[in-house]
Amino acid sequence: MIKGRQITKDEMHQIATEYTMKNKWFE
Structure with missing residues (x-):
């Protein structure tokens, strides 16, 4: 999770x- 700024x-x-x-790995 990226917080505090624009992505x-x-x-x-x-x-x-x-x-x-x-x-795909966990299908």
Whole structure:
């Protein structure tokens, strides 16, 4: 969780990629 500042588009992409990867591992 990122708090206290804006999240950049690059960060959003990185978070989304990691989230997707974790979901694939735990399916």
